[in-house]
Amino acid sequence: MxxxxxxxxxxxxxxxxxxxxxxxxxxxxxxxxxxxxxxxxxxxxxxxxxxxxxxxxxxxxxxxxxxxxxxxxxxxxxxxxxxxxxxxxxxxxxVNMDEAMDVSVGITLDGEPAGEKEGGVLQQPLYEVQVRAKPADIPDTVTVDVSELNIGDTLSVSDLPHSASYEINDEEDTAIATVIPPDTIEDTDEATDENAEPELVDASDDNNNE
The missing domain is CATH 2.40.240.10 (Ribosomal Protein L25; Chain P)
Structure with missing residues (x-):
């Protein structure tokens, strides 16, 4: 309504x-x-x-x-x-209530991943999906259960619940949620720090040579 x-x-x-x-x-x-x-x-x-x-x-x-x-x-x-x-x-x-349209709908992750209890960290690289539906059938959100995710597991668009009232247009292999080991984040931060200073130095050197 x-x-x-x-x-x-x-x-x-x-x-x-x-x-x-x-x-x-x-x-x-x-x-x-x-x-x-x-x-x-x-x-x-x-x-x-x-x-x-x-x-x-x-x-x-x-x-x-x-x-x-x-x-x-x-x-x-x-x-x-x-x-x-x-x-x-x-x-x-x-809108035409009898005509399907494309809209962005948020993704809700439900539950606590099993991998988090072992020190893993849940990451969500995708927060919305493109949905095609008639206006009255557009969901408020698309919810997916992540409670069975272990460290190293990934949920993709293909794992989202299917519905007869709407169609999800995103590529099925697009990652939605993953549980990564805690040391992965540390490695990522260190790599970022290592790359940051040379980039600034190079930029400075280029300016001095002009």
């Missing part, structure tokens, strides 16, 4: 007006879609952030622009002010 979000039309696109919109606690936004005319709107920053936090990044939103019928949208892109932890711009994409 789509979560409701109200929006207002934005006719004046001047920079000064846009700044004032943000100062008032709203987010300058755009809503568009396939064969749909792009429209400038504003939404309340607090309501939008709450919607994303409560419903997830790929939530279906029933966007109600003033005096118009609500449309089903997804948050396609957004920009934030890292200092204020506020959104500064948002793009909403009008």
């Amino acid at each position: 789509a979560v409701a979000l109200k929006a207002e039309k934005r006719d004046n696109l001047k920079t000064s007006v846009t700044k004032q919109i943000r100062a008032n606690g709203d987010v300058p936004s755009v809503v568009y879609g396939k064969n749909k005319e792009s429209k400038a709107i504003t939404v309340n920053n607090v309501e939008l952030v709450k919607t994303i936090r409560d419903e997830g990044r790929n939530a279906i939103i029933s966007l109600a622009v003033e005096n118009e019928q609500p449309v089903d949208v997804m948050l396609h892109q957004y920009q934030t002010d890292p200092l204020r932890d506020e959104m500064t711009h948002a793009d909403f994409y009008i």
